[in-house]
Amino acid sequence: MTVSQQKKPIRKAVFPVAGLGTRFLPATKAIPKEMLPVIDRPLIQYAVDEAREAGIEQMIFVTGRGKSALIDHFDMAFELETTLKGRDKDLSVLEPTRLQPGNLVTVRQQVPMGLGHAIWCARAIVGDEPFAIFLPDELMIGEPGCMKQMVEAYNEVGGNLISVLEVPHEEVSSYGVIAPGKSHGALTEVLGLVEKPKAEDAPSNLIISGRYILQPDVMRVLEGQEKGAGGEIQLTDAMARMIGNQPFHAVTFAGRRFDCGSKAGFVEATLTLALERDDMADEVRAIMRRLLD
Numbered sequence: 001m002t003v004s005q006q007k008k009p010i011r012k013a014v015f016p017v018a019g020l021g022t023r024f025l026p027a028t029k030a031i032p033k034e035m036l037p038v039i040d041r042p043l044i045q046y047a048v049d050e051a052r053e054a055g056i057e058q059m060i061f062v063t064g065r066g067k068s069a070l071i072d073h074f075d076m077a078f079e080l081e082t083t084l085k086g087r088d089k090d091l092s093v094l095e096p097t098r099l100q101p102g103n104l105v106t107v108r109q110q111v112p113m114g115l116g117h118a119i120w121c122a123r124a125i126v127g128d129e130p131f132a133i134f135l136p137d138e139l140m141i142g143e144p145g146c147m148k149q150m151v152e153a154y155n156e157v158g159g160n161l162i163s164v165l166e167v168p169h170e171e172v173s174s175y176g177v178i179a180p181g182k183s184h185g186a187l188t189e190v191l192g193l194v195e196k197p198k199a200e201d202a203p204s205n206l207i208i209s210g211r212y213i214l215q216p217d218v219m220r221v222l223e224g225q226e227k228g229a230g231g232e233i234q235l236t237d238a239m240a241r242m243i244g245n246q247p248f249h250a251v252t253f254a255g256r257r258f259d260c261g262s263k264a265g266f267v268e269a270t271l272t273l274a275l276e277r278d279d280m281a282d283e284v285r286a287i288m289r290r291l292l293d
C-alpha cells in the first residue's frame, strides 16, 4: 500500500443494518432496531448525521428483509410534505432525512452471518478506496462527532483506525479489546485485537466501539475468512489479520458512547439526551425526581 492510497479521502461509509435485533423483540419484529428513536430521531439518523459532519458523501446500507423503513426514512415523503406545506407547517425538521439520489446505496445481506460478512457484502460499492463503518446501535455523542475526530486522526496517520473507549477491566469480556502499543495524544498503536476475552486474559481495558476507518484490503481478508466467535464471520478477526501489514491505530473518542443495542443502554441514552434538551429538560427532570421519590 502506497502512502497516497493510505490517505485517500474518506467519501463512503458502510452501515451494517441487517442484524435481527433479537434483544429488542418483539419491538423489532417488523421495525428495524436502527429505526428505534432516542427521543425523536431514529438511531440511523444520528449515525448518518455524524457521517455527514465528517464529510462523508455516500451512505451504503447493508440491509436485509424487513428493513425498508430505513430506506423510506431518507426518501422524500411526498404526501407528508405536501400536507404539511398545505397547513403552513415548518418542514425544516425533515431536512436531515433528505439524502440526494446516489448518496444512499443499499445492498442486501441475504443471511445474517455476522458483522464481517455484512461489510463484505458492500465490497463492490466500496471499491478500491478506504471507507468508514458505523454501527448505528452504538450512539456516539461528542463535539465534534466521533467520525470527525477519526477522520482528523486519519489525515495525520492514514492506514486503518478504530475508535476505542476505556471501560472498567471487569467489563471487557463483552467487547472487542485492543492490545495497545505506543500512544501519543488520542492515538494508540494497535498491536493486536481480541474478541470478547476473559477479563484475566484481556490485553487492556480499551474496547472497540462502533466506528472504523478501514483500507479496502479488508474485503480481500474477509473473502476467505472462516467463521469465528458465535459461528459468525467476525470483523475483528479480519482486522487482526491486517495488523503488521498496514498502519493500525486506535483513536480514544473524546465523547460519550451509549450502547443502544441493549435495553438499559437505550434507556440511559434517552434519559441523558432528554435532560440536555432545552425543550424538555425541566419536565423530564421533574418526572425523574417524582419517580425516584
Ligand code: UTP
Binding pocket: 016, 017, 018, 019, 020, 021, 022, 023, 024, 033, 062, 109, 111, 112, 113, 114, 115, 117, 118, 135, 136, 137, 261
Ligand atoms: P449486533 O449483534 O449488535 O446486532 O450487531 P443484532 O444481531 O441485530 O442484535 P441482537 O444481538 O440480535 O439484539 C451489530 C451491528 O451489525 C449489524 C446489526 O444490524 C448491527 O447494526 N449486523 C449484525 C448485520 O448487519 N449483519 C449481521 O449478520 C450481524
